[in-house]
Amino acid sequence: xxxxxxxxxxxxxxxxxxxxxxxxxxxxxxxxxxxxxxxxxxxxxxxxxxxxxxxxxxxxxxxxxxxxxxxxxxxxxxxxxxxxxxxxxxxxxxxxxxxxxxxxxxxxxxxxxxxxxxxxxxxxxxxxxxxxxxxxxxxxxxxxxxxxxxxxxxxxxxxxxxxxxxxxxxxxxxxxxxxxxxxxxxxxxxxxxxxxxxxxxxxxxxxxxxxxxxxxxxxxxxxxxxxxxxxxxxxxxxxxxxxxxxxxxxxxxxxxxxxxxxxxxxxxxxxxxxxxxxxxxxxxxxxxxxxxxxxxxxxxxxxxxxxxxxxxxxxxxxxxxxxxxxxxxxxxxxxxxxxxxxxxxxxxxxxxxxxxxxxxxxxxxxxxxxxxxxxxxxxxxxxxxxxxxxxxxxxxxxxxxxxxxxxxxxxxxxxxxxxxxxxxxxxxxxxxxxxxxxxxxxxxxxxxxxxxxxxxxxxxxxxxxxxxxxxxxxxxxxxxxxxxxxxxxxxxxxxxxxxxxxxxxxxxxxxxxxxxxxxxxxxxxxxxxxxxxxxxxxxxxxxxxxxxxxxxxxxxxxx
Ligand code: ADP
Numbered sequence: 001x002x003x004x005x006x007x008x009x010x011x012x013x014x015x016x017x018x019x020x021x022x023x024x025x026x027x028x029x030x031x032x033x034x035x036x037x038x039x040x041x042x043x044x045x046x047x048x049x050x051x052x053x054x055x056x057x058x059x060x061x062x063x064x065x066x067x068x069x070x071x072x073x074x075x076x077x078x079x080x081x082x083x084x085x086x087x088x089x090x091x092x093x094x095x096x097x098x099x100x101x102x103x104x105x106x107x108x109x110x111x112x113x114x115x116x117x118x119x120x121x122x123x124x125x126x127x128x129x130x131x132x133x134x135x136x137x138x139x140x141x142x143x144x145x146x147x148x149x150x151x152x153x154x155x156x157x158x159x160x161x162x163x164x165x166x167x168x169x170x171x172x173x174x175x176x177x178x179x180x181x182x183x184x185x186x187x188x189x190x191x192x193x194x195x196x197x198x199x200x201x202x203x204x205x206x207x208x209x210x211x212x213x214x215x216x217x218x219x220x221x222x223x224x225x226x227x228x229x230x231x232x233x234x235x236x237x238x239x240x241x242x243x244x245x246x247x248x249x250x251x252x253x254x255x256x257x258x259x260x261x262x263x264x265x266x267x268x269x270x271x272x273x274x275x276x277x278x279x280x281x282x283x284x285x286x287x288x289x290x291x292x293x294x295x296x297x298x299x300x301x302x303x304x305x306x307x308x309x310x311x312x313x314x315x316x317x318x319x320x321x322x323x324x325x326x327x328x329x330x331x332x333x334x335x336x337x338x339x340x341x342x343x344x345x346x347x348x349x350x351x352x353x354x355x356x357x358x359x360x361x362x363x364x365x366x367x368x369x370x371x372x373x374x375x376x377x378x379x380x381x382x383x384x385x386x387x388x389x390x391x392x393x394x395x396x397x398x399x400x401x402x403x404x405x406x407x408x409x410x411x412x413x414x415x416x417x418x419x420x421x422x423x424x425x426x427x428x429x430x431x432x433x434x435x436x437x438x439x440x441x442x443x444x445x446x447x448x449x450x451x452x453x454x455x456x457x458x459x460x461x462x463x464x465x466x467x468x469x470x471x472x473x474x475x476x477x478x479x480x481x482x483x484x485x486x487x488x489x490x491x492x493x494x495x496x497x498x499x500x501x502x503x504x505x506x507x508x509x510x511x512x513x514x515x516x517x518x519x520x521x522x523x524x525x526x527x528x529x530x531x532x533x534x535x536x537x538x539x540x541x542x543x544x545x546x547x548x549x550x551x552x553x554x555x556x557x558x559x
Pocket of ligand 1: 199246315316317318319320338339340341342343344370431432433445448537539
């Protein structure tokens, strides 16, 4: 039975007796460093060695970094950029900067230099902490930065930084080791900005989201909960999703909250070192985009290894191919759980744990969705006419969300023109994702609105096409785009990367899809490519593929 829920405006009839302690990241740091001082750790894995730091040491390092930043003139509210891999020093910045009341601004190291410059200027970063191995990328972006006054280099040659006049360069260890390991952390209003992250610009100019202490705290509770990413004090978590991308899905703060240990892979994200890390550290949980696990699973084909120490892997950022989740489950005994979210949603918004009491194919049907909304996320689907569409598992609309860890606007510096106002409607965030919703709250994404393939006025879901093509045993990766067609407006084209040593014909692929799609939905044009172009955060880059097609650079075949 369904209940027709409705709600009035906010009211405050009688004040409660509860303490008004604000949910700040300083309190999370206190909790983690006090009660898990020796029970949990953060570690950086490299092929040479693993560098471990207990949560107790993390507290000392964070205090030293806060003192160091204060000595550089950083005050509460100032933005401090990070240009780093997932490692101990990045984790130290993650906790020290917000806990001192400043704003941790994670810069995406894989963006074009002019985008990094744009983002650092837009956020008005004063200091950037950068990894020594990234100095060339930093140099390419540094020239145009107008607000940065200090660069702090972790493990690298400070002399190699091409600092413009007025910018001082420091060595991280020298700067930090000269400081006291104690710091008077401030009590912070929970509504204050704690961290900033810019969308990776898959759709237009990067736009900034400023998370508050409160939003991160509440989001962390969902990250840890068993209905969320399920992290606890007996876990060792391997966040492969970069700390510069959507806060590594909240895993660093989730670790502080739950006392889980973190094993961080630094720059070693390729399948070979990753499988060595898995063998040596035996993490119990991981988080990454599908492309990473496609690579690892493929590597395991020729280099078998037991990875059943992984209780589960959270996967999202783009649609998780069912074939990938099935291989992990059936061959490796590892549950891959699909999550959905975006930079604007902290990012965790929904996750696909199947309901109680289902198994077999029915469970897979649930697991193949983007999941149920989390308690901090209210969701609805809205059609082109602005009408809410029913949760009947069939009707489609744009997914719109609201809640305490959903951004209410994009960041604009004072006095600047607001950006992205069209992405909000009556207090709801318009995600740009098209989906359908079942009565029991599972959302299935059909496409991003700009990726929808519209053939003869009807939609073809690129996500469904990709999923089915990737289920063919000869296919490693597949990406579907709409290409212009004089008769139908648009027709689907699927670009395919083959499994090493395998071949397949277009006719066989079409045959594989028949019965699963209507005839008119089955692509006539295909392309065999060596590699799918990826965005800075490892998603299929359809923009690049469309441009390659438009310029005639794609070898298109119909048989
Ligand atoms: P960008 O917008 O720059 O790509 P985000 O990482 O914030 O950066 O991307 C969020 C988008 O990623 C979502 O709006 C959605 O289109 C896509 N996405 C995230 N998780 C999933 C998922 N499980 N399945 C399909 N698409 C997903």
